[in-house]
Amino acid sequence: xxxxxxxxxxxxxxxxxxxxLRRLRLQRFDKIGKWLLPxxxxxxxxxxxxxxxxxxxxxxxxxxxxxxVWTTLVTDWAMLFEALLVTLQITMMALAVAVIGGVGxxxxxxxxxxxxxxxYPYAVILQVTPIVAIAPLIFIYVDSRTAGLLMCAWLVAFFxxxxxxxxxLNSADHxxxxxxxxxxxxxWQTLRYLRLPSALPYFLGGxxxxxxxxxxxxxxxxxxxxxxxxxxxLAFRILEAxxxxxxxxxxxxxxxxxxxxxxxxxxxxxxxxxxxxxWHESAIKRET
Amino acid sequence: xxxxxxxxxGQRPPVLEMIGVDKTFNGDVVALNAMSLTxxxxxxxxxxxxxxxxxxxxxxxxxxxxxxSRGKIAWAGGQGENDLGVVFQEPTLMPWATVSExxxxxxxxxxxxxxxxxxxxxxxxxxxxxxxxQNAYPRELSGGMKMRVSIARAMVTKPRLILMDEPFAALDxxxxxxxxxxxxxxxxxxxxxxxxxxxxxxxxxxLSDRIVVMAARPGRVIREVIVPAPYPRDEEFRTxxxxxxxxxxxxxxxxxxxxxxx
Ligand SMILES: Nc1ncnc2c1ncn2[C@@H]1O[C@H](COP(=O)(O)OP(=O)(O)O)[C@@H](O)[C@H]1O
Ligand SMILES: [Mg+2]
Numbered sequence: 001x002x003x004x005x006x007x008x009x010x011x012x013x014x015x016x017x018x019x020x021l022r023r024l025r026l027q028r029f030d031k032i033g034k035w036l037l038p039x040x041x042x043x044x045x046x047x048x049x050x051x052x053x054x055x056x057x058x059x060x061x062x063x064x065x066x067x068x069v070w071t072t073l074v075t076d077w078a079m080l081f082e083a084l085l086v087t088l089q090i091t092m093m094a095l096a097v098a099v100i101g102g103v104g105x106x107x108x109x110x111x112x113x114x115x116x117x118x119x120y121p122y123a124v125i126l127q128v129t130p131i132v133a134i135a136p137l138i139f140i141y142v143d144s145r146t147a148g149l150l151m152c153a154w155l156v157a158f159f160x161x162x163x164x165x166x167x168x169l170n171s172a173d174h175x176x177x178x179x180x181x182x183x184x185x186x187x188w189q190t191l192r193y194l195r196l197p198s199a200l201p202y203f204l205g206g207x208x209x210x211x212x213x214x215x216x217x218x219x220x221x222x223x224x225x226x227x228x229x230x231x232x233x234l235a236f237r238i239l240e241a242x243x244x245x246x247x248x249x250x251x252x253x254x255x256x257x258x259x260x261x262x263x264x265x266x267x268x269x270x271x272x273x274x275x276x277x278x279w280h281e282s283a284i285k286r287e288t
Numbered sequence: 289x290x291x292x293x294x295x296x297x298g299q300r301p302p303v304l305e306m307i308g309v310d311k312t313f314n315g316d317v318v319a320l321n322a323m324s325l326t327x328x329x330x331x332x333x334x335x336x337x338x339x340x341x342x343x344x345x346x347x348x349x350x351x352x353x354x355x356x357s358r359g360k361i362a363w364a365g366g367q368g369e370n371d372l373g374v375v376f377q378e379p380t381l382m383p384w385a386t387v388s389e390x391x392x393x394x395x396x397x398x399x400x401x402x403x404x405x406x407x408x409x410x411x412x413x414x415x416x417x418x419x420x421x422q423n424a425y426p427r428e429l430s431g432g433m434k435m436r437v438s439i440a441r442a443m444v445t446k447p448r449l450i451l452m453d454e455p456f457a458a459l460d461x462x463x464x465x466x467x468x469x470x471x472x473x474x475x476x477x478x479x480x481x482x483x484x485x486x487x488x489x490x491x492x493x494x495l496s497d498r499i500v501v502m503a504a505r506p507g508r509v510i511r512e513v514i515v516p517a518p519y520p521r522d523e524e525f526r527t528x529x530x531x532x533x534x535x536x537x538x539x540x541x542x543x544x545x546x547x548x549x550x
Contacts, residue, residue: 175380182351182372183397193396197384279383279425 064248072248073255080237080249084256087233090146090218091211091264094153098210101154102161103203110169110195111187127159131217135224149221149233156217160209168202169195201280204272211264219257297497297514300328302364303448303481304350309359311345311507318506319345322359325500325509327449327483332475334492334499335485336538338546342507343485347374347451350483363448369398373442373480375452379434381426381441388413388422391441405444412444413437415474432463439471443480452484456491468494469522476520489542493534494526501538503545511541 016024046066052058053065060068073080105123109116135152142148172194180190222235234253241249276283304327311320320342327333335343348354349361351372363371373394381390388402388409395405402409413419416436426434435455442450456464468491475482486492492499499513515534517525525531 173380175376175378176382178348178351178353179374179376179380179393180397181353182374183394184369185397189397193393194382197382200384279427281427 061245061247064251068248069251069255073252076249076252080234080253080256083232083234083237083253084260087215087218087222087235087257088260090149090153090221090233091214091260094150094157094217095207095211095214097150097154098157098161098214099207102158102206102210103165105158105162106165106169106199107191109166111191123159123162126155131156131220132224135221138221139225145225148225149218152221152224153214153217156220157210157214160206160213161203162206164202164206164209165199168199171202172198201272201276201282204268204275208265208268208272211268212261215257215261215264295330297328297331297516300330303327303329303331304364305362306346306350307360307362309346309349309356309361311342311349311354312357320349321506321508323507323509324359327481329448329481330479331498332482332484332496334496335483335502336487336489336492336499336542337502337507338504338542339487340507341502341504341545343502344453345507347453347483347485350449351451368448370445371448373445373447373450375435375438375442375450375455377454377457379426379431379438381434381437383426385425386422387418387424387426387429387437390426390437391444393441394445408444412440415443415477416440416470430463431459432467435459435467436470439474443474443478446478446480448481450480450482452482454485454487457486457488464491471495472519472521489535489539493531493538494521499538499541501541501545510545513538513541 050065050067053063064072105119109120131152134155135148138151139145139148142151169191176194177190180194185193218233219235222233223239226236226239234257238250238253241247241253273283306323306325309320309323310318312318323342323346325333325346335346337343345354349356351374382393385393391409391412392402392405395408396402410419410422413422416439418433418436418440421429421433426437429437438455442452456467459467472495474480484492484495493515497515497519499515500509501511501513502508503510513534517528517530517534
């Protein structure tokens with residue numbers, strides 16, 4: 001460790017050599033390219049899509065152009081936004097329950113081998129069974145539509161939280177665990193001061209995956225639940241628009257779902273960065 | 289040169305006694321065979337030996353992290369809350385906690401709030417020369433500095449015995465020399481009792497007043513070398529004829545330890 005330290009200070013360059021210059025160029029390219037290139041791809045795709053529709057005279061009930069999708073999004077905004085809020089609400093509630101359930105179960109698993117051995121296989125079974133196969137059953141037995149949706153979204157989202165947190169709780173440094181034992185730490189102290197902080201980076205990794213999955217779970221469950229009317233989410237709006245051959249609205253709703261997914265992911269990544277930036281390697285920018 | 293609270297070897301009250309301790313793993317790996325050792329108050333004991341001779345096993349037994357297969361380990365006056373401080377080969381700090389929070393740990397686990405022991409924590413940090421870094425996170429420190437934090441944590445409660453398992457083995461030569469000097473100063477300042485594991489002859493002679501030389505397969509004590517040179521020791525001692533002679537003696541014992549099964 002201190003070997004690298006001395007090297008870093010000893011090699012402080014007076015003039016930049018060819019390698020440094022190349023590295024700097026590469027860094028600058030990386031920094032700009034990270035934003036510019038995906039943006040260029042997006043613009044080219046939209047232009048290509050637009051030209052494809054215009055030049056081939058494709059009717060809008062088969063493939064609407066990007067302009068039409070945009071105007072639909074604007075004109076149908078009130079209805080689509082309301083649907084978005086419904087989907088978002090289910091997603092967030094499912095995510096919250098996934099966090100509570102996942103972390104709670106993980107703590108229980110690490111505190112008691114007995115509980116872990118008894119229940120872990122069932123957590124895996126729940127995870128590997130496709131949600132679309134379970135959802136219809138859930139809607140038979142659960143009366144409340146919201147509760148059913150929530151349950152589906154939760155089933156999909158909780159496993160990454162559970163498995164990552166379990167992994168994290170067990171990844172606490174062995175010497176530190178010995179140290180806690182030597183100092184006579186109680187179970188609770190070891191959990192609070194050692195295992196939970198060790199698990200935080202793993203938990204946050206699981207949370208990011210769970211955020212996306214909760215949205216997927218909520219959307220899939222809505223497809224299965226099917227019934228519409230007031231209080232229906234984006235997935236139902238897509239189904240409904242499909243029946244009416246309102247393809248532009250399908251695209252507009254799809255766009256909203258995709259953007260929501262990206263926002264959730266970005267938000268959770270930001271949260272993760274804020275919580276870890278002081279100490280964890282994943283959140284630390286290399287100095288050079 | 290000995291200070292009043294540090295009577296010469298042979299007149300110090302015992303702290304801990306290992307009596308005929310065996311440790312066997314899985315019924316056939318004999319990690320330690322009939323080890324007996326008396327640790328006295330103020331001793332600086334080095335366990336010197338090739339890897340695999342049971343040095344870490346001995347420390348783990350003393351720390352109560354594993355139990356002897358035979359024999360016993362007895363603390364003078366029974367076991368208490370403040371028996372031990374430990375330094376491992378890695379600094380073993382909590383990366384999510386600041387330097388002062390790391391040093392606070394032994395107190396915290398006894399339920400003492402930071403405010404109540406703040407002075408002790410800061411004094412320990414001052415003794416290792418890191419009082420300016422109390423709010424830094426471990427990743428901001430060099431390897432040597434992290435090790436200093438680890439040492440501060442081990443001594444902050446002024447435990448009866450400090451165990452150090454090759455604490456400087458992973459550091460570069462210069463840092464290691466400096467830490468050796470500082471460790472001795474620290475020891476003089478707080479008068480602690482230390483068992484120090486190393487496989488460096490020079491380190492063991494410079495630091496300790498007793499060197500326990502161990503051999504492997506089975507792990508056992510083969511000789512004890514007494515280092516009569518008074519503390520404080522400094523660079524002058526390191527270049528003295530006494531030091532060279534003692535290094536030769538310890539080195540010969542170590543070669544004997546390794547030769548027996550080579
Ligand atoms: N938990 C364990 N299980 C089995 N063998 C072990 C275990 N710990 C140590 N040993 C064995 O005991 C012997 C002494 O190990 P150790 O005390 O770590 O040596 P040292 O610290 O002197 O290098 C070695 O042969 C090692 O393989
Ligand atoms: Mg060892």
